[in-house]
Amino acid sequence: MPKLLILSDKTETYRCLIEKENLPELSWAAAPAKDVDVVFGEPSKIRSVLAALPALHWVQSMWAGVEPLLDPALRRDYILTNARGVFGGLMSEYVIGYLLAHERRIFQRAEAQHNRHWDHSLTGSLRGKTIGLLGVGSIGAEVARAAKFFNMTVRGYTRASKSSPFVDEYFHGPRLLEFASGLDYLVSILPNIVDTRKIISRDLLAALPAHSLLINAGRGQAVDESALAEALNQNKIAGAVLDVFEQEPLPKDHPFWTTRNLLLTFHTSAPSLPEDLARVFIENYTLYVEGSPLKYQVDFERGY
């Protein structure tokens, strides 16, 4: 019978949510043990106990990104599933919220209020704008759907997939700069894998129009941080909103704290909510005890 180890800062919350379901055959481990075959947890915590779980068969990640488990030095003799289908709605709210803050000039209007100035200047709109999504997985597809709701034109840059019907035009491989050309907004939701490191390079930033806004809500490794700071300082693009960074928390002396036209959101774009993640685990656990293929399996080579 499956023996489950939960590895999270909210282990008790998860245990409570899962126990409510009276899942068949399930037994619990309070700590890493020889007979644990199932782990549900945060990849950073799982990494350090992998070696102590000889019977490990399945890991359900609480995150979408599983970089800590992709190190080629680590074992890969288990099924790794990640969290999908739970972050898309929150990520859409994040992206649409900051795009509207930009178009609506909400910081400038607050500044006008502070100065008792009746700032009646015209507001911008999302309608008719072109958004480019770097990465169109399950999260990107939800962002594309929201962009369509607000009547934007949607471009997607992916390795090969064309799965979302809300993307108007797909770009792959060498067409990256063509994808970037003429965008009003560039939004990265890329995982951290070899192919995506520093994909938001000096060249890519140079291909963006001067009025464009960058949002990075995927992984910080996708951005060449010094090239971005330079582009912002020189007004090569209009602004950026960054949720993720090469190093988190952002070091106290990092230039991003004070780079002009840059907003930081401290990895809060799509928080992991226990109710949502417990649902993902329970769904996959049901398949596990049936012996059916699990959902959301990660390809260790591909990285997502």
Added chain:
Amino acid sequence: MPKLLILSDKTETYRCLIEKENLPELSWAAAPAKDVDVVFGEPSKIRSVLAALPALHWVQSMWAGVEPLLDPALRRDYILTNARGVFGGLMSEYVIGYLLAHERRIFQRAEAQHNRHWDHSLTGSLRGKTIGLLGVGSIGAEVARAAKFFNMTVRGYTRASKSSPFVDEYFHGPRLLEFASGLDYLVSILPNIVDTRKIISRDLLAALPAHSLLINAGRGQAVDESALAEALNQNKIAGAVLDVFEQEPLPKDHPFWTTRNLLLTFHTSAPSLPEDLARVFIENYTLYVEGSPLKYQVDFERGY
């Protein structure tokens, strides 16, 4: 043949947009004249020339709200049509933008950035929240549709109509406080008519939960301004976003400039864009020369 007078700060822009269409029979008046039968303009400008237009037959307002023309002392012997179907999308962006700014704590995160503080506190979401729309005409229906897109529960308070399928529950007449009870967000899109003056009263504000947010993007007269300042200063509600005011521009010494948890947006929520409004005029002009009933007719008694 119809003789058109345009009354706007952007008369040349409108003339250019309309001339492009080569409308049948149309002739132009440069100033008020005895033979002008059609006026397309801003109600505040039209009001002062009404007496100088003996042949007036139809007025197309460039605004949704037509208060300046509703004064019972003014003539009503013409067809008045207002601007509809053009503000809904912009208003939805305004409402969703400020709701997300609130839930995402975007001002607090910017303050954290200023203090080099990694503010990883949990973000809120629109999903599952309850929004109450005061007024569900063509604009309110668009806001309701956007609220549904973000998975909110939508309540509508109207005189009698129940026209939007995106409203989950309608309230009328004496059920105003019941409508307000338990709302996360109260959004007013009401016109300025006798029945709506100071409808956002001390009692209504007292019926709202302490965590609720008020947005007024209709007309300022709907709000009891001193009751609202008091509610905000005493934390009876969490915040307010006001686009409209009893007097505009807001007087320099008005307490709202510095009332806590209050954002001012200076009547920019849904700007009148000439391309959109010219389209409304052209559509109705085509009906006018056919002798067909015009769209968007205002009932002078009802006021909208």
